[in-house]
Structure formats: structure tokens, C-alpha cells
Amino acid sequence: MSEKLEVPRLELSQRIETLRQRESQLRLRVAQTQQKLKDTDRKLSAQQKIALGAALLRALEAKPQTCEQMRRFLIPHITRQTDIDALKSTILFRDVGNEAE
Structure with a gap:
């Protein structure tokens, strides 16, 4: 067998743990990014309502x-x-x- 196939079990366990930690960090980043998107959408929705309301009031005044x-x-x-x-x-x-x- 080649040396690449003879990776010690301990090294594989460490790789798995490292990958799990990275996965956890990435999941956290995804959640944070999703929250930012939700906040941005909510702000945009509020701005649209304000702009529409202001336009409606101006039209009624006119x-x-x-x-x-x-x-x-x-x-x-x-x-x-x-x-x-x-x-x-x-x-x-x-x-x-x-x-x-």
C-alpha cells in the first residue's frame, strides 16, 4: 500500500474534528447572513410603505x-x-x- 492510504487513525479523527468545527463556524456565518438579509428586507419594506404613503398623501393634497x-x-x-x-x-x-x- 502507498503511504497515502496508511494515514493513522488519530490523524483522520483530528481532520474530522477540524472539519466539524469549520462546519459549525460556517453554519453560524450562514445564520448571521440570513439575519442580515431579513433585516435588509424589513427595512426596504418599511421604506416602500413610507414612500407610498407619502406619495398618496401628496396626490390627495393635489x-x-x-x-x-x-x-x-x-x-x-x-x-x-x-x-x-x-x-x-x-x-x-x-x-x-x-x-x-
């Missing part, structure tokens, strides 16, 4: 006659009381009674 139609469209989708309360002072709900509640 054409207030569309508020009633937009209000009827949006009210069923605004379900959290804190969101309703936050929007009450916007043009969307200005001069409206408790219709949004």
Missing part, C-alpha cells in the same frame, strides 16, 4: 376631490386602531366623523 373615493377604498384595509388614529389628522380623514372606526 386632488382633494379624490379623497372620498380613496377613503372608501382604503378604510376596509386599515384595521389597527393605532393606524386609524395616526391617519385621522391626514387629508384622507379630515372632515370625516367616526366613519373610519
Whole structure:
């Protein structure tokens, strides 16, 4: 047999342990990278919502006659009381009674 095939058992055990440690480190790096991606996606989603909301408010300010139609469209989708309360002072709900509640 060649010398390559006659690797001592101890050396193979050490290689296995080294590879297991590396595997553990790589799994940790993968988890950290996945978390960074999730955080980035969440930030992007929040920015998209802010930009869309700002654009909607600017459009309603420019054409207030569309508020009633937009209000009827949006009210069923605004379900959290804190969101309703936050929007009450916007043009969307200005001069409206408790219709949004």
C-alpha cells in the first residue's frame, strides 16, 4: 500500500474534528447572513410603505376631490386602531366623523 492510504487513525479523527468545527463556524456565518438579509428586507419594506404613503398623501393634497373615493377604498384595509388614529389628522380623514372606526 502507498503511504497515502496508511494515514493513522488519530490523524483522520483530528481532520474530522477540524472539519466539524469549520462546519459549525460556517453554519453560524450562514445564520448571521440570513439575519442580515431579513433585516435588509424589513427595512426596504418599511421604506416602500413610507414612500407610498407619502406619495398618496401628496396626490390627495393635489386632488382633494379624490379623497372620498380613496377613503372608501382604503378604510376596509386599515384595521389597527393605532393606524386609524395616526391617519385621522391626514387629508384622507379630515372632515370625516367616526366613519373610519
